[in-house]
Amino acid sequence: MARAATTSDAFNAVAEPRRREILQFLATGERSVGEIVMRLGFEQPSVSKHLRVLLEVKLVEVRRDGRHMLYRANAEAIRPLHEWTSTFERLWKHQLLQVKARAEKKSQA
Amino acid sequence: MARAATTSDAFNAVAEPRRREILQFLATGERSVGEIVMRLGFEQPSVSKHLRVLLEVKLVEVRRDGRHMLYRANAEAIRPLHEWTSTFERLWKHQLLQVKARAEKKSQA
DNA sequence: TTGACATATTCCTATATGGGAATGTAATGT
């Protein structure tokens, strides 16, 4: 088997850095494709293709306004990622304390 | 260009579901490859290969114990993901309230 | 040394990508 499709879930969709940039820009509000192109400086077809992927996994939603397509982030679809990473929160806080403890022990010696 | 390498960063590495399963299992403590194989039921070479990817992006660390290789999660490497998703937290809370508000308005009508 | 155990690597292949370039489609103004 090959790698899972980018459209298979939010995890795969946001693996692409440009899609993350687009999402973060959309987090500031509804934007047209042209505004995204202007702001991020990607090629227009590239932006459209990335938006399509984001749309398929419901990370964004669209509505038409004349000839403009207005995209907005659907934050709800990012929650699963947030929750998955949260299961490690306890762990990294713990690990940070250990690192600190070792550092302090060293500075004493 | 093709898709970015799975080893290019934590985002790409955790896009693969089996790697997420491995990481979550390792969050419960240090484990040998054999224990991971037993617990998750993947082929041993598959586990080794996934661990290699996780290792390259520093999502796990290893130490040898006799013929066993003991892997552990490095939670610190997951933090960037957590923080990225956190930037949308405000947004989804807001969006949830909107959904609720609409629902209540409807039930009144 | 030999064998058994634990893990890693290599080879193979089907498949999905992301960018570039070109083209298609939809909506508006005149």
Next chain:
DNA sequence: ACATTACATTCCCATATAGGAATATGTCAA
């Protein structure tokens, strides 16, 4: 009807998988 604006889609291609099978490497025990 036609030109223009705003997006979307298609075609092409180099590249990186993930799994399966087989094999290599490393460690210990007798």
